[in-house]
Every structure is written in C-alpha cells, then in structure tokens.
Amino acid sequence: MFKFAHFADCHIGANRGPVLEKLELAAFSKAMDVCMQENVDFVLIAGDLFHANLPDMYVANEAVKKMKEVKDAGIPIYVIYGSHDYSPNGTSIIDILASTGLIKKVVKGEDVGGKLRLEVFTDPKTKAKLVGISGRKAGLERNYFEILDREFLEKEEGFKIFAFHSAISELKPEFLAQMESIPVSLLPKGFDYYASGHVHRRTESGFAGYERVVFPGALFGGYSRDLEDSAKGEKRGFYVVSFDDKVEEVKFMEVSVCDFEYFEYDVSDKNSVQAKKDLLDKLSKIKAESKIAVVKIKGELSGGKTSDISSSEIRDLLKENGALDVIINRYGLTSKDYASVRAIGEDVPAIENRLLRENIGAVKVSIEELKADKGAKLAQDLLKVLRQEQKLNETKKDYVERIQKHALNTLGLGDEGK
Ligand SMILES: [Mn+2]
Known part of the structure; x- marks a missing residue:
C-alpha cells in the first residue's frame, strides 16, 4: 500500500505581521512533519503553495528549508501553479525551486492538432500517474480545459491523479458566486483522485465518472475571510490518501497551530x-x-x-x-x-459598482448615455480597459496606443463601428 499527501492553498507569505506570519509557517512546518511521520510516498501541492510568484524571501527560505527536509527523507514534492504563484513567463519562485530539483512541476502540455495534450508523469516509486493543469489569474485556465484532449487522458491505464487549481461550478460555495469556475464535465473522466485547489473551504465530493473530487481548503489561511472561517470552526489541514491500484482511504489530517x-x-x-x-x-x-x-x-x-x-x-x-x-x-x-462615500463590498467589482452608482447622481451631464445605470456601467467598462497592464514584449508606445484605442472604442468615439 502506498500513500500520498494532498495539499493546496498554503499561501506562504500571505500573512503580514509577526504573529500570523509565524503561525502560517508553523502550520506548513507541522504539516510537512506529519508527512514525514506518516511516511507518505510523495506530496502533491495543488497550487498556491506561495501567496505570490515572488514571495517575501525570509518566509520563502523558511518554507524551503522545511521542504528540503522532506525531500531528503526521500519524499518527492510535486506541484502545479496556483492563481497566486503563477507567472506567465516562468519566473515564479515555483520555477526557481523546480530548477533546483527541490520540487517538480507536474504540468506539461503540447499542442497536438489544436488540442492540449498533457504529459502524464509517473511517480517512479508508486507508479502513480500524475497530470496537472495549473491555475492562472482570473480563471484564465478555463481556456486550457476547453481545448484539453480528455480522451487521450481517459485512455491512460493505471492509478491516476488529476491535479488542478480551479473552482468547480457544481461545488462552488455561495460566497464565491462571482468566482470563475469550470463545470465538472471539462475534467477528464475516470481518474482515481482529483486533487483540487483554489477554493479555501474544504470539500470532499464525487460525481458520476469523477469519484473523488477533493479540495483540502487553505492550510492556514491567506485572507482574513479564511481566518474568519477558521474562527467559526472550519478545520484546516491536508489529506493523506492511501492507495494501491485503487484509492483505499482518504483521510483528512487536521493541522491546528492556534x-x-x-x-x-x-x-x-x-x-x-x-x-x-x-x-x-x-x-x-x-x-x-x-x-x-x-x-x-x-x-x-x-x-x-x-x-x-x-x-x-x-x-x-x-x-x-x-x-x-x-x-x-x-x-x-x-x-x-x-452620507459620505463608503467602500462596502467584498470584492473590487462590487465596490466599484456601488461607488459609481452612488456617485453618478452628483455629476452633472447632459448626455443620456452618461447618466444613472448606463453611465455607471460605462465608467466601469472604462476602468476595466484602463486597468490593463502592459503585455510581455509590448513596447510602451504600442501599449499606450492600444489602451487609447480601446478606451475610445469603449466610449463610442473610436474608429470601430464608424
Ligand atoms: Mn488560493
């Protein structure tokens, strides 16, 4: 019988302030110790190991030292990127650690006839097969799922684990209604275990064809909402999965540090x-x-x-x-x-929308399109355009021209539609 540990959303480096920073590291350290005590055959981290692609170096170093212990104990650490430690040009701390051999990315794909074909990685000791799709910012990984060659993966024999970092529409908690998600049908069928990440609340569930879809939730908590959930009783930790040619046991290991x-x-x-x-x-x-x-x-x-x-x-x-x-x-x-302006809302679009709606009445305009809901919507669309960042390899000049053009089009003043 073999065992692997499934983590997600460790968010190392998320908490600022000496107390929470220490606790966050303590949780990671304790969890890694449990992996060594349990003698797991490998560790799989389904994204957001770090809170940023370039995290605070003190915190990163502490975490790296702990992972080195695990690696030296003969336990390989496999990872995919999450939405936080993702970097479009391969310069995330994840890539640096992968280059040193401390961790291994289990995400590799190529274009085969317009479809995304993922490489199947086989863990040398257990022969478990791992396939992963990394998370990207703002749910952009959905594109990968849409072009994924599922059939190729479904035909693969053996004990199979699919790692990904996305919310599943069918499982999304209500408070994440705004979050991008993918329907379960976009996952390849028939894997023995779906090692998920991204949603910070723990869920274990299954669907026809997708027997075990498991979100471990945040290991400690990357946001104050996570800590609020913990304070209300949400248990934090990771999973240890026992298997031979099938899953034998899925066990939640609670990690509590305060x-x-x-x-x-x-x-x-x-x-x-x-x-x-x-x-x-x-x-x-x-x-x-x-x-x-x-x-x-x-x-x-x-x-x-x-x-x-x-x-x-x-x-x-x-x-x-x-x-x-x-x-x-x-x-x-x-x-x-x-009566003054309040910034209430749980996320940026909600706050923007509210502020714009509350304040649009105070702006005197004669054009109908700029008034009330229409005006607020236009302002929000314009903000969205202006918020776009310079692309990789895009010159400053091209960037400025692109934004100007896009902004004018949004306002209905551009060449488009003329
Ligand atoms: Mn996360």
Whole structure:
C-alpha cells in the first residue's frame, strides 16, 4: 500500500505581521512533519503553495528549508501553479525551486492538432500517474480545459491523479458566486483522485465518472475571510490518501497551530456611542487569551459615524486581554447618518459598482448615455480597459496606443463601428 499527501492553498507569505506570519509557517512546518511521520510516498501541492510568484524571501527560505527536509527523507514534492504563484513567463519562485530539483512541476502540455495534450508523469516509486493543469489569474485556465484532449487522458491505464487549481461550478460555495469556475464535465473522466485547489473551504465530493473530487481548503489561511472561517470552526489541514491500484482511504489530517475566538456584533438600532460602549463591554468579557480574536461588526447604526467604533480601541482592548492578534471585519457596518462615500463590498467589482452608482447622481451631464445605470456601467467598462497592464514584449508606445484605442472604442468615439 502506498500513500500520498494532498495539499493546496498554503499561501506562504500571505500573512503580514509577526504573529500570523509565524503561525502560517508553523502550520506548513507541522504539516510537512506529519508527512514525514506518516511516511507518505510523495506530496502533491495543488497550487498556491506561495501567496505570490515572488514571495517575501525570509518566509520563502523558511518554507524551503522545511521542504528540503522532506525531500531528503526521500519524499518527492510535486506541484502545479496556483492563481497566486503563477507567472506567465516562468519566473515564479515555483520555477526557481523546480530548477533546483527541490520540487517538480507536474504540468506539461503540447499542442497536438489544436488540442492540449498533457504529459502524464509517473511517480517512479508508486507508479502513480500524475497530470496537472495549473491555475492562472482570473480563471484564465478555463481556456486550457476547453481545448484539453480528455480522451487521450481517459485512455491512460493505471492509478491516476488529476491535479488542478480551479473552482468547480457544481461545488462552488455561495460566497464565491462571482468566482470563475469550470463545470465538472471539462475534467477528464475516470481518474482515481482529483486533487483540487483554489477554493479555501474544504470539500470532499464525487460525481458520476469523477469519484473523488477533493479540495483540502487553505492550510492556514491567506485572507482574513479564511481566518474568519477558521474562527467559526472550519478545520484546516491536508489529506493523506492511501492507495494501491485503487484509492483505499482518504483521510483528512487536521493541522491546528492556534486557537481562535470569534465574536460577531450587530449594531442595529443603536447609535455609534451606544454601540461602541456595548461592544467594548462585551469584548472585555470574551476569552481571548492566547488566541487569535476575530471580530465581525455589522448592521446599520441609527446615528453617528461608523468611525466612532474605532478598530484600534478594539484591538488594544483584546491585546491587553492577551489576544495573540486581532482581526476586525467591518465590511457590513453602515450608518443612517453617514452620507459620505463608503467602500462596502467584498470584492473590487462590487465596490466599484456601488461607488459609481452612488456617485453618478452628483455629476452633472447632459448626455443620456452618461447618466444613472448606463453611465455607471460605462465608467466601469472604462476602468476595466484602463486597468490593463502592459503585455510581455509590448513596447510602451504600442501599449499606450492600444489602451487609447480601446478606451475610445469603449466610449463610442473610436474608429470601430464608424
Ligand atoms: Mn488560493
């Protein structure tokens, strides 16, 4: 019987600040220790090993030292890129580590008659066959899935693992409704295990033809929402899969490096002075000692400013009471009195849309196309154009011309359609 470990979304280097940075590394280190104790035959990381393609070098070095221990114990580490550690020109830390032989990328494809043919990598010891598609920014990997030669992979015999870094439409949690995803039907059928990554919440599921689709979730947490989930009880860790010619057991290995305390407070029907007093009073009674405290403040104040509820006061109080660190989520906090612009929303497009809609009334224009929803939509489209970055190998001049042309076309002032 053989065993492999399946990780995803370690996001090393995501957390700033001494406490969380240390915990994030501790989680990785502990998980790697478990792999060695369990004597797994190989480790497979389904993307976002690092939070950035060029992460902080101190943190990267610590993680590399740990991976070296694993490699020296005779356990190979296989990876695919995630959406965070992906680099279009092959200059990610993943490539550097692959060049040293510390890790091995199990993603290789070629164009065969307009289709993407993936190379099947065979682990020398277990003879397990690994195939992968890396994640890319903004769900661009979908293009790869659409041209994937599935039949070629489906015909392959033996114990097969398919690694990828994308959300599956059928499995997407509600809070990720905006996230790009792929329908399960774009995956090749009949693999013994689908080693997934990208969605930071753990799910184990299966479909006809796709028996085991497993997302380990974030190993520690790359975003405050992940830490909020952890504080609400989401377990973090990775999987150890036992197999011979079939999967024998899929076991979740919890990795816990700290305790959390979650506190949610609704300010509705109170003004800012009342809410602040009540909140601080309640927070003084929670047991935050030696824990990461996550405080969520929501609701609409009946009066006063949201800034009256000061994050720094909350942080100071909890730290005085022994909290290791404090994370405050106040996206859902508003006030009846507070008429100035608020940036509320969980992602950039939602915030943009809201800000543009709220403010468009204040702009005096005579042209119908620039008013109300139409105007807000146009402004958002224009922002999208202006946000485009210079392409690799594109000269500055070409870049400027491309953006100008694209922007004018968006405004209906270009050559297009004339
Ligand atoms: Mn991720």
